[in-house]
Amino acid sequence: MCRSERIRCAVFAALCGAGLAQAAGAPDYRLGRAATAQEIAGWDIDVRPDGAGLPPGSGSVADGEKVYEAHCSACHGTFGDSNEYIALAGGVGSLKTDAPVRTVGSKLNAATTLFDYINRAMPFPHSKSLTPGEVYAVTAYVLNLNDIVPADFVADRASLPAVKMPNRDGYEPFPGLSKVDGKPDTHNRACMHDCEKSVAVTGSLPPNFVAGMYGSLDDNFRGLATMNEQAPPAGALPATTAAGPAAPALIQKYGCVACHSADRKIVGPAFRDVAAKFKGHADAVATLTRAVRGGSTGVWGSVPMPPQAGPTDAELAGIIEWILAGAPDK
Amino acid sequence: METSTDKQGRLVLAPENFLPAHGRARRNALASLIGGAVGGAAALALGEARAAGYAADPKHLPPNVPPWSQDLGKPVAADPYGAPSPYERNIIRRISPGLTTTTQSSVAFTPLQNLFGIITPNGLHFERDHNGRPDINPYEHRLMIHGLVRQPKLYTMEDLLRFPSVSRIHFIECGANTAMEWGNPAVPTVQYTHGMLACSEWTGVPLSSLLDDVGFDAKQAKFILAEGADAAGLTRTIGIDFALDDVLVAYGQNGEMLRPEQGYPLRLLVPGVQGISNVKWLRRLKVGDAPWNTREESLQYSDLMPDGMSRQYTWIQEAKSVITSPSGGQHLLDKDGYYCITGLAWSGRGKVRRVDVSTDGGRNWRTATLQEPVLGKALTRFRLDWHWDGSPALLQSRCIDETGFVQPKMRQLREVRGTRSIYHNNAIQTWQVDAEGRVHNVQV
Known part of the structure; x- marks a missing residue:
């Protein structure tokens, strides 16, 4: 902070500080500097249910459909009904049942919150990349998918706060968990003896569930208890990790796993399906390298793969080698 | 105490207080270990059990002198930061199989079954990210405080490290810890039932000091919005009573800077409140007069009751x-x-x-x-x-x-x-x- 700016702050504080919470006697730390209006405008993106914070601009349901198909449908499904990722539509009336479906239509209480969330956190691979008009439009489209607004709806800073969400009255405060001195809703007693008439196991994991889902749990634990002087020699210490990051780490690092998995189709094909398709092809490495670097359309479905500049050539070669080897787990 | 100290009970795996092996009857242990199995099957069962531990070579045991008692050891700073012994390689965070669709909007659980005392090692603190974990250059990180304040300000990390700091030990528990168990047992170990739980000594600036520094409007201010610098731009509403009580703007975790998984270089620390309010990669605090109803406190992180109503702003983690x-x-x-x-x-x-x-x-x-x-x-x-x-x-x-x-x-x-x-x-x-x-x- 420059000196003149400090003086301005001090004068401002002296003139306007009365009634505000400058702690009496607190040191003047002179740390930080005034944030400019322009700086604040760039980061001040939050939107409240009353519409405070909504930017200028507007977007229609029709425009939103184009945005949705380009950026959202791959994960959320054509009609917002994806079971793979979070569903955006459906489930109205299900919240009282044993199988509640929590969607924009069934649970969300404010259309402004939908705008705020898309604007800050979506699209998942590259958030904060849509223009305000695109966010308004896709917000309108998702509301329309839920039959909350008509097909000719245009979202803007005036219309969005006025949208009546089906579950707008579905929330309640609970001081028992929002205030430190709130009154709890459970009332166990610290009984010490003969507290239960009978004790029966009412729930347990199904037979073979653990073995099927987790394999052996042995390596989830420290093995120290088995060490003693009579123990027979056991296998050597498992090999330590190789020097460079292996392909499984690289596909995490470069976000490949947002759209691909080893053994099932997500948005893009399963790596093992790619391996099967290219098995025995002499130009497999070159073809896949081109597809990753330049992007690819229409080979595995309608969703295009964007060009990927992230991995170095050596890393990409390693990833492709790993994919063609059938994407082994280790 | 109903104990008998002449016999030491043993777990095959992971006792919290590992005891010396006096008074143990190895043969009985082997019999227990292999149960009713016989012959080759017994040997196999033993081998599998051994895989979790690292059994001893008699050549390395008394009266013999093991090589590490003779060979010149590694130089100091051979490993300048330091890492756990390779024999501790099983002690890691784990993802619960089948829990999440992506690994960026996901969680890795703390191995509570293997930890001692109350402090969670920094590398084992559970990790919950919503749009992946960013790697932030601290020289390019800024904290903005604005809203109902006299002087909106921007702080560098250097500014924040110069403020008077405090260090306190607090747990962080995700609001969804043990969530899989509401209907029936669903996961096998305490890592998965309770492992969205950790406890660290956190160091930082009291939020109240920073609110004073910007001259917050004590009459109008009712809530603070905390926002992360990650791709989620994760946001949560913090009640002003909490904000002025014991909330820290924290950069230190168990004596070092925060781990990237924990919000490097800056996070909010809201003691006793569900994990998500402890916003990581903290970039912005806005003082306001109404709650924000963000996605992470409406569609998510609100508690659905049997009558279909959702309890909102349920911050406190009960006993x-x-x-x-x-x-x-x-x-x-x-x-x-x-x-x-x-x-x-x-x-x-x-x-x-x-x-x-x-x-x-x-x-x-x-x-x-x-x-x-x-x-x-x-x-x-x-x-x-x-x-x-x-x-x-x-x-x-x-x-x-x-x-x-x-x-x-x-x-x-x-x-x-x-x-x-x-x-x-x-x-x-x-x-x-x-x-x-x-x-x-x-x-x-």
Whole structure:
């Protein structure tokens, strides 16, 4: 902070500080500097249910459909009904049942919150990349998918706060968990003896569930208890990790796993399906390298793969080698 | 105490207080270990059990002198930062199979079954990210404070490190910890049932100091919005009473800078409040007069009740405890042997006053010993001596906090909240020890 700016702050504080919470006697730390209006405008993106914070601009349901198909449908499904990722539509009336479906239509209480969330956190691979008009439009489209607004709806800073969400009255405060001195809703007693008439196991994991889902749990634990002087020699210490990051780490690092998995189709094909398709092809490495670097359309479905500049050539070669080897787990 | 100190009971895996091996009858242990198996199958079972541990080579045991007692060791700073022994390689965070679709909007759980004391090693603190974990250059990180303030300001990390700091030990528990267990047991180990839980010494600037520094409007201010610099731009509403009480703008974790997984270089620390409010990669604080109803406090992180209503802004993590050893997936080797039952207790409302332990499914209880220090809104380690007679047992722990609140039974929680609320499951956990000494996650 420059000196003149400090003086301005001090004068401002002296003139306007009365009634505000400058702690009496607190040191003047002179740390930080005034944030400019322009700086604040760039980061001040939050939107409240009353519409405070909504930017200028507007977007229609029709425009939103184009945005949705380009950026959202791959994960959320054509009609917002994806079971793979979070569903955006459906489930109205299900919240009282044993199988509640929590969607924009069934649970969300404010259309402004939908705008705020898309604007800050979506699209998942590259958030904060849509223009305000695109966010308004896709917000309108998702509301329309839920039959909350008509097909000719245009979202803007005036219309969005006025949208009546089906579950707008579905929330309640609970001081028992929002205030430190709130009154709890459970009332166990610290009984010490003969507290239960009978004790029966009412729930347990199904037979073979653990073995099927987790394999052996042995390596989830420290093995120290088995060490003693009579123990027979056991296998050597498992090999330590190789020097460079292996392909499984690289596909995490470069976000490949947002759209691909080893053994099932997500948005893009399963790596093992790619391996099967290219098995025995002499130009497999070159073809896949081109597809990753330049992007690819229409080979595995309608969703295009964007060009990927992230991995170095050596890393990409390693990833492709790993994919063609059938994407082994280790 | 109903203990017999002449026999030391052993777990195959992971006792919290590993005891020296005096008085052990190896042959009996082997018999227990391999159960009814015979011949080659027995050898196989033994080999599998051994895979978890690293057994001893007799050449390295007394009276022989092992090579590490003779060979010149590595130079100092051979490993300038330092890492756990390679023999500790099983002690890692884990992703719960099948829980999330992506690995960026996901969670990795703390291996509570393997930890000692109350402090979580930095590399094992559970990790919950919503749009992946950013790697932020601290020289390019800024904290903006604005809204109902006299002077909106931008702080560099250098600014923040120059403010007077405080260090305090607090737990962080995800609001969805134990969420899978509302209806029935769903996961096998304490890592997965309770592992969205960690406790660290956090260092930072009291939020109240920074609010004073920007001259917040004490009359109008009711809520603070905290926002992360990650791709999620994660946002949560913080009540002003919390903000002015013990909230820290934290950069330190157990003596070093925050780990990237924990928000490097800056996070909010809201003691006793559900994990998501402890916003990581903190870039912005806005002072306001109404809550924001963000996605992470409406569609998500609100508690669905049986009548279809959702409780909103349910911040506090109520009193809770869990036995970490013996716990699910472990195996008690010695029938008729001593075991130390140990675990963790905590409360978002302050200190743990008492922990009781039952070995018969809640019929009878004994009060455990609390390990000092017992700190407000921090994990507290408890222990109780137990002599296992070899018959099936149901182990439970029950936390009572300084408000007198008693941790509820699972059925008491379900009676008022049903089974679909996801968040704030603080029920008493039951571990079943079967006749073979294997420990299972059950509900009673």
